[in-house]
Amino acid sequence: MTPPPPGMKSPPAAIKPPPAGGSPWRLAWRRLARSRATLAFGGLFLAVVMLCLLAPVYAREIAHTGPNDNHITETVKVGGKTLEVVSPTGVPIGPTWHSRFFLGADANGRDVAVRLLYGGRNSLEVGALATLITMLLAVLIGVLAGYFRGVTDGVLSRLLDVIWAFPPILLGVALGVALAVGGLDLGVVKLHSGSLLLPALIVGVVFVPYVARPLRGQVLSLRRREFIDAARVQGHGHMRILASELLPNLTSTIVVFIPLMLANAILLEAGLSYLGAGVQDPNPSWGTMLAEGIRLTPGAIHLVLVPGLMLVAAVLGVNVFGDGMRDALDARA
Amino acid sequence: MIGFLARRLAGMVAVLLAISLLTFLIFQVIPGGDPAVRMAGRLATPAQVQDVRRAWGFDRPVYDQYLTTMGKVLDGTVVSYSQQINVEDEIVRSLPPTISLALGAGVIWLFFGVLFGVLSAITAGRLLDRSLTVVALVGISTPAFFLGALLLYYFGYRLELLPLGGYVPLTRDPWGWFTHMLMPWLALSVAFIGVYARVLRSNVLDTMSEDYVRTARAKGLSERRVLVRHVLRNSLIPIVSLWGLDFAAVVGGGAIVIESVFDLHGVGQYAAESIARLDVPPVLVVTLLVACAVVVLGAVVDILYAALDPRIRLAR
Numbered sequence: 080m081t082p083p084p085p086g087m088k089s090p091p092a093a094i095k096p097p098p099a100g101g102s103p104w105r106l107a108w109r110r111l112a113r114s115r116a117t118l119a120f121g122g123l124f125l126a127v128v129m130l131c132l133l134a135p136v137y138a139r140e141i142a143h144t145g146p147n148d149n150h151i152t153e154t155v156k157v158g159g160k161t162l163e164v165v166s167p168t169g170v171p172i173g174p175t176w177h178s179r180f181f182l183g184a185d186a187n188g189r190d191v192a193v194r195l196l197y198g199g200r201n202s203l204e205v206g207a208l209a210t211l212i213t214m215l216l217a218v219l220i221g222v223l224a225g226y227f228r229g230v231t232d233g234v235l236s237r238l239l240d241v242i243w244a245f246p247p248i249l250l251g252v253a254l255g256v257a258l259a260v261g262g263l264d265l266g267v268v269k270l271h272s273g274s275l276l277l278p279a280l281i282v283g284v285v286f287v288p289y290v291a292r293p294l295r296g297q298v299l300s301l302r303r304r305e306f307i308d309a310a311r312v313q314g315h316g317h318m319r320i321l322a323s324e325l326l327p328n329l330t331s332t333i334v335v336f337i338p339l340m341l342a343n344a345i346l347l348e349a350g351l352s353y354l355g356a357g358v359q360d361p362n363p364s365w366g367t368m369l370a371e372g373i374r375l376t377p378g379a380i381h382l383v384l385v386p387g388l389m390l391v392a393a394v395l396g397v398n399v400f401g402d403g404m405r406d407a408l409d410a411r412a
Numbered sequence: 413m414i415g416f417l418a419r420r421l422a423g424m425v426a427v428l429l430a431i432s433l434l435t436f437l438i439f440q441v442i443p444g445g446d447p448a449v450r451m452a453g454r455l456a457t458p459a460q461v462q463d464v465r466r467a468w469g470f471d472r473p474v475y476d477q478y479l480t481t482m483g484k485v486l487d488g489t490v491v492s493y494s495q496q497i498n499v500e501d502e503i504v505r506s507l508p509p510t511i512s513l514a515l516g517a518g519v520i521w522l523f524f525g526v527l528f529g530v531l532s533a534i535t536a537g538r539l540l541d542r543s544l545t546v547v548a549l550v551g552i553s554t555p556a557f558f559l560g561a562l563l564l565y566y567f568g569y570r571l572e573l574l575p576l577g578g579y580v581p582l583t584r585d586p587w588g589w590f591t592h593m594l595m596p597w598l599a600l601s602v603a604f605i606g607v608y609a610r611v612l613r614s615n616v617l618d619t620m621s622e623d624y625v626r627t628a629r630a631k632g633l634s635e636r637r638v639l640v641r642h643v644l645r646n647s648l649i650p651i652v653s654l655w656g657l658d659f660a661a662v663v664g665g666g667a668i669v670i671e672s673v674f675d676l677h678g679v680g681q682y683a684a685e686s687i688a689r690l691d692v693p694p695v696l697v698v699t700l701l702v703a704c705a706v707v708v709l710g711a712v713v714d715i716l717y718a719a720l721d722p723r724i725r726l727a728r
Binding site for chain 2: 241243244245254350356372373376377380387390391395397398402
């Protein structure tokens with residue numbers, strides 16, 4: 080900003096800044112706050128997260144049972160009638176809409192509502208960890224490949240090509256089954272075969288190219304811009320340029336990718352768990368619950384509907400929120 | 413053009429080699445994945461296990477085993493560990509259901525994806541656009557196997573309208589083929605329709621604000637002609653590449669989940685079953701098949717790109 084020429088008074092302080100001004104982030108936030116659908120679906124996702132976090136409270140105070148407790152031989156009173164939790168032919172009870180077995184039981188006589196909430200914790204945890212892994216690796220690879228080009232770019236891009244050429248689910252299943260058998264020994268940390276970190280790692284790695292490639296492209300075009308040259312002429316090192324010139328310009332792309340990757344990670348975890356390569360028994364997740372339900376159809380459709388609809392609600396919440404966020408950050412829209 | 417093809421071919425071979433090596437190594441390092449122990453049976457003596465190991469060459473160094481296996485893959489003589497059946501014969505047997513699935517679903521998702529995307533873009537902000545957006549987002553958010561299971565339950569079991577899974581060859585019974593494939597096609601297509609509709613909607617909206625579209629309108633072209641000749645021709649280009657890669661992934665067994673839900677006995681299901689048995693040769697061949705399909709169709713898409721969009725040049 081140029082200083083006012085001599086002899087001219089500074090502008091009176093009473094003039095307010097125009098309402099449309101502010102940083103791009105503030106503008107984006109204002110646009111986001113205006114879109115009621117975006118906020119509503121973001122709220123839906125938060126509600127699902129809160130419910131799942133409260134799983135232990137629900138299990139202890141309302142259902143009085145744990146996620147892995149069997150009640151296969153017990154009975155439950157519903158509206159004065161005594162019903163078996165699991166019939167002699169192996170058909171579990173449907174939703175009772177009472178405190179016990181609110182959403183029915185599964186084939187082992189476990190409370191579906193309790194398992195749904197505990198399973199949601201696992202699904203969301205795997206999704207969040209996987210997203211974190213994807214974003215960290217993708218930003219690292221995309222920025223390094225795009226900025227340094229040359230051999231670094233060649234090696235990293237070929238690596239992405241290799242991961243890219245596997246369909247996510249096939250690579251996930253191969254890694255999942257391979258690691259589920261023996262766990263993973265990274266030297267420093269040893270992951271046991273039941274650990275939630277394993278599916279998170281698999282899902283995270285599988286999605287890296289989907290984020291790293293667009294980021295690399297963006298860095299390739301950014302590095303030719305004048306402000307990068309200016310930073311280099313000023314004598315800044317590579318690390319400084321990467322951290323304080325490039326990364327801030329990538330933030331909105333990164334932010335847009337986060338909900339997209341979270342939604343996809345939750346979906347892929349469900350697919351892997353359905354094929355037995357994700358979260359391992361007896362740990363519940365939405366995917367493993369769906370798999371059990373599908374094995375039992377047509378006996379007990381509530382075992383498919385309950386985890387399926389919860390999963391769709393969570394993923395839909397993230398997707399609509401992410402969609403709205405992208406519109407808010409994209410000034411053209 | 414020839415230089416482009418040569419570079420592309422070299423890159424393809426390199427990626428395929430890396431993938432084969434990676435797949436082989438993944439299964440090599442699994443603890444308890446020793447195939448000789450499983451093949452010798454539960455009651456085998458250590459000497460018998462040793463015999464199997466020697467007969468199949470599991471005692472040789474890893475690079476030697478890898479080269480031998482790859483040689484057999486190229487000859488078409490590779491045999492699975494668990495059933496000791498020729499792997500390539502098995503894959504040829506499981507290709508018809510997979511190709512039926514990919515072709516049918518591919519046509520459905522391309523047609524409805526483009527239809528919904530265009531309708532959404534030309535009514536942007538109005539009720540139709542909003543409803544289609546909701547439909548697309550619900551589609552993207554629904555796992556295909558959940559949808560498949562619901563379809564099977566309601567249309568197959570409750571209403572008894574459609575068969576409960578399985579595959580009927582087209583040559584034997586075209587109507588039976590169609591009724592057996594209808595639900596798998598729908599279950600697989602829904603998520604893709606959502607993605608394509610969203611991508612196309614934003615492409616069309618972007619293109620509509622270009623100068624040449626305004627020029628086309630200004631010189632008096634009808635709205636239909638502007639849309640078809642000027643806007644769509646540009647907006648559909650990314651869809652071509654998306655479709656090529658998605659189609660390739662499904663042909664290569666990427667629709668594992670749908671194939672298992674509907675018990676189609678396709679390539680993906682074969683891969684999943686082999687993975688569960690830690691049976692390396694079939695997994696290796698299927699992953700190479702997918703990778704091949706993805707890489708080849710990727711190159712085809714690049715060439716198509718240049719044909720569709722004169723601004724893009726292949727030499728880079």
